Amino acid sequence: MLEVKGLSKSFGGLAAVANVSFHIGKGEIVGLIGPNGAGKTTVFNLISGIHRPLKGKILFQGNDITSANSASTSRMGIARTFQSPLLFGELSVRDNIQVALRDGRTVEEILRFFGLEWVENEVPNNLPHGYQRLLGIAIAIATKPSMLMLDEPLTGMNPSEAEKACQIIKAINTEDYYFAG
Ligand SMILES: Nc1ncnc2c1ncn2[C@@H]1O[C@H](COP(=O)(O)OP(=O)(O)O)[C@@H](O)[C@H]1O
């Protein structure tokens, strides 16, 4: 599904990512771990087309996406979340999902799957932190991706929120329906 070969990226002479290679198969859940500043977010930014690598290659479903921008990686089926969820503050939970929605999907089923029906008319800021994070994942799933990248999905969650988020992440992966294939 995803193949990363010899990926490198520097910011003003500082090597953020140096010669990173890995492979991810369909259906796999893979974690990228490392201390703060290790370069994890930069790897996500490179794969999703926010940054261009200095060196290396990124192949997604056999296509070379090394130079693709974020609009085209999204169209090709790559979705990602951000360390701090990027939500539309004035829109309701329902409308935040609606704007990301791609065909073959309804807001109702996404609200239900993520347990967000009870707050569908609230603005994101009125939600407990854990639910704001879940909404970030729900928005990513609304785009009907083939691959989902979660940046620090459990950071700042209490143990019960983290447990719920883990269950949802596993459920997304077993629920073929949620992915474009
Ligand atoms: N847009 C940027 N401009 C300058 N430096 C950056 C930028 N993004 C990341 N860095 C630097 O790259 C290194 C890796 O950062 P990052 O990928 O955010 O690490 P992580 O997500 O593992 O905490 C850090 O030293 C960080 O300061």
Ligand SMILES: [Mg+2]
């Ligand atoms: Mg990071």
